[in-house]
Amino acid sequence: MVNPNATTTTERGRDILVRALRSQVDLDVAYTQRRGHAADLAREAAREGIDLVVTLGGDGTVNEAVNGLMTFDSGPAGGRAQERPALAVVPGGSTNVFARALGLPSDWAEGTGAILEALRDRRERIIGLGRADDRYFTFxxxxxxxxxxxxxxxxxxxxxxxxxxxxxxxxxxxxxxxxxxxxxxxxxxxxxxxxxxxxxxxxxxxxxxxxxxxxxxxxxxxxxxxxxxxxxxxxxxxxxxxxxxxxxxxxxxxxxxxxxxxxxxxxxxxxxxxxxxxxxxxxxxxxxxxxxxxxxxxxxxxxxxxx
Incomplete structure (x- = not known):
């Protein structure tokens, strides 16, 4: 899932990222087109049984994707992490607080390398989220x-x-x-x-x-x-x-x-x-x-x- 307006990446950089990820996983690429689109894409991926959603964008893109993953079953899903796709975040915004809080590099190229290494090692963790009414937040x-x-x-x-x-x-x-x-x-x-x-x-x-x-x-x-x-x-x-x-x-x-x-x-x-x-x-x-x-x-x- 790619935000084409991600602050710190270029079209060439996004192409490099896609090729790198395709060396590790069977990848379908979708570009966000409007506010809220990332949530729709993540929700649909969860409904289709996709095991992993990867975002390239800033914290806003990540937040939308998280909300899509958390509500794919037509309502707040609570803490059932194993029942929904995993999330991998490639930093592409100006601040990238969530990615950096996870210990990932702030640079998108280094972040891609860290994600590829984690995928090879099957390394993941389960985290808690916050919720304000029906809107989830990561940090x-x-x-x-x-x-x-x-x-x-x-x-x-x-x-x-x-x-x-x-x-x-x-x-x-x-x-x-x-x-x-x-x-x-x-x-x-x-x-x-x-x-x-x-x-x-x-x-x-x-x-x-x-x-x-x-x-x-x-x-x-x-x-x-x-x-x-x-x-x-x-x-x-x-x-x-x-x-x-x-x-x-x-x-x-x-x-x-x-x-x-x-x-x-x-x-x-x-x-x-x-x-x-x-x-x-x-x-x-x-x-x-x-x-x-x-x-x-x-x-x-x-x-x-x-x-």
């Missing part, structure tokens, strides 16, 4: 600040800008400057516990890191793992000065955010986030619109991945 979801940043980046890319760390940094600083105290406040509800209210931003991680700035991992919840439940980081305030310092600390990798304004939780099986009014949200770096409520769940043992 993160967010409500508020980071989702607004993703929206700004998407708008800039549609106008011709290239996705770079600098573009994300500018979008973050612009969004912080535009944020005021009227930001819709969030509430987290856990089964059997008192709800926590008055939160201005929520980040949910299924693994670490959250993202990368170039080669540097940004790791606000370093204990997050594919093998545990969901980790959560919330901020009670988004005043420009304090929030900017927090973002700089995260990017610099000096320390994880601490203080009274920080809410941190580890290894959660599920929870609900509600907002005072609709707020932007994203999964795996893909802006999905605005919501005022999301039910989150950890889905252990969900997916086989070749790595």
């Amino acid at each position: 993160c979801a967010g409500l508020g600040l980071d989702a607004e940043v993703v929206r700004r980046v998407d708008q800039a890319r549609h106008k011709g800008s290239t996705s770079t760390p600098w573009l994300y940094f500018r979008a973050t600083m612009t969004q912080l400057a535009a944020t005021n105290r009227r930001v819709p406040l969030l509430t987290i509800e856990l089964p059997g516990e008192t709800a926590q209210t008055g939160l201005a931003w929520m980040l949910v991680q299924n693994t670490a890191p959250w993202t990368y700035i170039g080669e540097k991992p940004v790791d606000p919840n370093p204990r997050a793992s594919f093998d545990t439940g969901l980790d959560l980081l919330g901020l009670r305030e988004l005043q420009v000065g304090g929030a900017a310092r927090t973002m700089v600390q995260l990017v610099a990798g000096r320390r994880s955010p601490k203080g009274k304004q920080v809410v941190r939780m580890h290894d959660l099986p599920g929870f609900t986030l509600t907002a005072a009014r609709p707020i932007a949200y994203q999964v795996d770096g893909e802006y999905l619109g605005e919501v005022d409520k999301l039910d989150f769940a950890s889905v252990p043992g969900a997916l086989r991945v070749v790595c």
Whole structure:
């Protein structure tokens, strides 16, 4: 499954990749043509009994493919990894968080070599996923600040800008400057516990890191793992000065955010986030619109991945 608009590959490179994979497996190639097409292709592959789906693209392509694999039987399938195709990810985007979290190289050519080696050795692992309502995610979801940043980046890319760390940094600083105290406040509800209210931003991680700035991992919840439940980081305030310092600390990798304004939780099986009014949200770096409520769940043992 190839995204022809993958940021870091060329047509010649894609041809080399296809030939290399065909030396190891019986391969059919399909090119995505629209948003959501990767999910349709993966879902159909699962229905046809295909044993392996390979993606060439960024985290958005991977997310769509995962959602197709997880819902091929007409609904959320839970943690039955052996009942669906394995997934192999060749990094072709600008960041490739999921592939790198699996320990794969960020370069598509080196990533192809790693996948071929794993196929020869029959090497795979089973990972857990996160789910926000009926949308699965591989590494993160967010409500508020980071989702607004993703929206700004998407708008800039549609106008011709290239996705770079600098573009994300500018979008973050612009969004912080535009944020005021009227930001819709969030509430987290856990089964059997008192709800926590008055939160201005929520980040949910299924693994670490959250993202990368170039080669540097940004790791606000370093204990997050594919093998545990969901980790959560919330901020009670988004005043420009304090929030900017927090973002700089995260990017610099000096320390994880601490203080009274920080809410941190580890290894959660599920929870609900509600907002005072609709707020932007994203999964795996893909802006999905605005919501005022999301039910989150950890889905252990969900997916086989070749790595």
